[in-house]
Amino acid sequence: MGAPPPPKHRRLDYGKSLLKILILVALASLSLSAVTVLFQWTDVEQLPQFLRPYSTFLLFASPYLRYFNAAIILVLGYLIVGEVGRIVYAYMRGFADHSSAATVQNVARIVGYGVLLAILASVFSVDPAAALTIGSFGGLVVGFATQTFMANALAGIFVLITRPFTFGDVVTISGNTGHVKEIRVMHLLIESEDGSKDILIPNSLVLSTIIMKKRPGVRMGPTLTTITIEQPASKAKIGDKLTFKGKLTETMSGKPLPSSPVNLYERDIGRDDLLVEGLTDAEGNYAIEWTAKKVDFFDDTAELYLRFIGDEEHRACNSKQFIIEVK
Known part of the structure; x- marks a missing residue:
């Protein structure tokens, strides 16, 4: 059996998606405010009159306020990042294939999860020096582990947006000449001039090397x-x-x-x-x-x-x- 076909692209309603994101942000703000009002108290005397009947529970839960906030941010933040990822995917599918759009979507999600983790760190009042040290070390490890992937992905996004060449163009890159078949996020796919093989060129190489693009021959004959x-x-x-x-x-x-x-x-x-x-x-x-x-x-x-x-x-x-x- 062959590989399953990519999912059929369905047009996304951007207005509804943006409205959903705004609703999630508003819900997060209201939830954080409500939790803070309920669990910020440390003494019975500080409680408003309408909350005193529940003083036992509220004072018991008060030390866990930051964990309640973190849970709200984690759940609603995850939903927001997912919705942003869907918008990015739908937009990229307008001019890119499924695999390229999915890769850009994953990059957007990774960035979103990084922002989400930074917000969670602030909730737990992580010492700035410690956070900087951990973040720098983590970034160094992740950077070394993913530098090839990120270089190709970012170069591919740039190529997709700027389009220095398009389908059917004859290009020569690093000694490889062929017809452009597909521009992906990670690789450029060209077909050799004799049609005998496909050549995959990493996008980081496409972006950093000289590209020779053959101009279609225009011959001027006498007859209009x-x-x-x-x-x-x-x-x-x-x-x-x-x-x-x-x-x-x-x-x-x-x-x-x-x-x-x-x-x-x-x-x-x-x-x-x-x-x-x-x-x-x-x-x-x-x-x-x-x-x-x-x-x-x-x-x-x-x-x-x-x-x-x-x-x-x-x-x-x-x-x-x-x-x-x-x-």
Whole structure:
């Protein structure tokens, strides 16, 4: 039996998740205040009149006030960190695969648990010098144990956000040349030029070495060409299959261009990203299928166009640009 498929991504309602976090924070504040009011007393004379009937229990539990506070912080803090992790995962799944999004989610949770432990240390009034010593030693041990993992994970997050290359690009990294197949959090997956093997390159190496990116050849022939395209849908959900149809012809004669490369690109600042490669049929028609995904880190729109790169007899051309909202 093969490995189980990754869980199906379900769209998260960010508004409800943020509301849940605010409710948990408010509940934690109210619970801590209530526990402090009930168990802060050390003498019967200090108790308000409405609490004196319960003086025996309240005074018995008073020395354990910090433990009650710690339990509230631990339980509600755990829930808050978990909800933040779910938001991070859902956001990353907009433009990354399951394994990459899950890794970023784990990093966010580790940071959250570290903050939670620091708050718990303050509840128990740990001596600052002792806390610093323990924290420094613990950080040193954890740092040595996880330095490779953290270096690759952080580099992968940076690569996912900045996107110095994209799917289909031909890159050379540390002497390895191939087509970019997948950008993961820990590794970059490229396929060798002859298609015989996959190459995994650690992201820390990707970030620290020189990258040679092959620019698609553009040959200017004498004959003008035109790409027509049927108007696509203006909105799509992440994961939807969209098919772009149209025709590639010579501009003046209308003669179709068979077996010619027509590729789908996403327009971006400073560079255009290749999304899907296609080919025209014998009548010059093409049908390119694209799985909708988030292609821009800052918004939910994809500015797309089709491009014929040209050949020795025909000039390169672009289709009109169209915008699709992907959510």
